[in-house]
Amino acid sequence: MPLTLPDRLSPGLPYPLGAHWDGLGINFALFSAHATRVELCLFSANGRKELCRLPLPECTDEIWHGYLPTGEPGLQYGYRVHGPYEPLHGHRFNPNKLLLDPYARQLSKPLQWGDGLFGYRLQSPRGDLSFDRRDSAPMMPKAVVVDDSFHWGDDRPPATPWARTVIYEAHLKGLSMQREDLLPHVRGTFAALADPGFVAHLQRLPPPPLELLPVQAFLQDRVLLQRGLRNYWGYNTLAYFAPEPAYLSGDQRNELKVAIRRLHAAGIEVLLDVVYNHTCEGNELGPTLSWRGIDNASYYRLMPDDARYYINDTGCGNTLDLAHPRVLQMVLDSLRYWVEVFHVDGFRFDLGSTLGREAHGFDPGAGFFDALLQDPVLTRVKLISEPWDLGPGGYQVGRHPPGFAEWNDQFRDTARRFWRGDDHQRGALAARLAGSADLFDHRHRKPWSSVNFITAHDGFTLADLVSYAGKHNEDNxxxxxxxxxxNASANWSPRGDIEGPTDDPAIRTTRASVQRALLTTLLLAHGTPMLTAGDEWGRTQHGNNNAYCQDNALSWLDWQAAASPEGQALTAYVAQLLAIRARLQAYAEPRFAHGHVTIAPDLPDLSWFDWHGPLNDEQWADPAGRTLVMRRAARTPSGAPQVTLLLLNAGEEAVDFLLPAPALAWRVLADSSQEIAGPGHGQTSGPAHNQPVGGPRVEGQHYVLGAHAAALLLAESVPGGHVEPTA
Incomplete structure (x- = not known):
């Protein structure tokens, strides 16, 4: 039915913010504390023609609002906001610029770059103090009014316990762009996310929560487009409530809901990487697209001595002011929207230290944390922080409040250096293997608080970590x-001169051994492991450790490599490690182990050894220590003791380990020098978490572990009781 355009809007209501259809019409509400007038602009169905401008007739508590009778979903709109253009005082109102609603839940099209998007004249000698009168509407995406109804059926969140969580970090587009079994228009979209082939791949592992790089609508940087590149990662948010339009295979915004519904049915949680520390508008020389033109002085943190300039704790030009109640409300409303409307299971917060920074610095009791952790919806989902930024006191690993997990870069750096053979790493690695209690064991936090990772989207892939001594980012x-x-990487050639692929069998063998040892360390350490998509089969980016702008085959997952014999074997090894982890009691323990709790006679919950016996202070301090044994003991729900040994050998030669008492017999669960041990050996399909966990029995009290290798042994019996079998 064609829209009947009224002469004016009725007053409507100041809540909820955004544009909401009630079945009879649409209520519009927009926050701006310093505006003098706000106009709602309505557009034709294709978004090209501005049909009318209707002033929002009321302003209640700094919320401008109005009601459009007969308005329906599908209506395209934007705002023009009047007020002072005084950059020196923090105000940058320019009604010539069409502005996107911060609460827009769907975008009509991608932004088209042009000089008219800027509030000032780009070529003016006065810079951003000048004023641009060109209309930006033809270049701007329009907000689209939506109907959020969706038939979820009996959808239930998998609610994977934190202690049993293993995160799988992936890029939505990269997951499927090279899936030749999918139709071209489906590749790289939400529709491909729940493809049975991908779901089956995840189910080969004990189904991990899928953590997606940003899928909220984001801006393609002008400077990258001019260089023939694109913002691939998406850490440049344009709309906090809208899915990225490029990730839709058609005009059906419910694609993501369908995907999440199907992933939930397969037992797979969905987490979103979100960017609430800055927006895509950049610094004072950036475009005027939304928040800057709506109320710059309220939305952004400005320099206290010169409000023309932005505080840039993020390194991206600006910083959202979460100390302002309406900005904080926008963030919480956005998070709640993704949980309630899209059924996502949690969030990873980019540059989380920025979100917790108050006027006096980072504060675990910051308003953002307090508001989030008391919210009855958001406190029930998984919350993960990247606990650093570029601002003062920005490194805050271990200092977030209870309820948060945190990326632990100390695990990454220590594990890389230990397996590279660096000196002085043994003691640091022991702390990381035990869940980084030195960082997280306070305020009743749990071992899962440490998100352990070897690689992430930012940096080398696992295969490149063992194939390149230096970065190769020339394509950027x-x-x-x-x-x-x-990078704490090595190419493992004898003289260090062979970067990347090689046919040398010795180098290839060493690289594969170190790669499996790193995976073993990651997946058998205490804490929450995070796998980067593709590492389970050896994905390469050819030495590029900053592929943020590479929206091409360099970054996309290579599923042909995944199907190769080598890729299948490594995936099977990862699946075996995850199956082991899922069945061992120690990984589900709710408290950190310090060696103070006795599980059986002469058997504390945590003990450390060298290859030949207990470690003394001198041996801990030995810079050349390349071997380490972690013994963990726990009681299963039946009360039976369960004891494991994690053996690590970062040296160049095999080592004969003396297995510590009091175990009487041992069984090998995994040995990275042998790829796979136990009855799952060689399996390349089927749900690994349904496989039994077990392997060959160790004869005697010695075990020879190869160079650059890690192994996990399970005690068959200990004084005080027979060990309960794991499967």
């Missing part, structure tokens, strides 16, 4: 200056 167009130089 920045003369290889971008990306970190501190």
């Amino acid at each position: 167009g920045e003369d290889n200056r971008d990306g970190t130089d501190d």
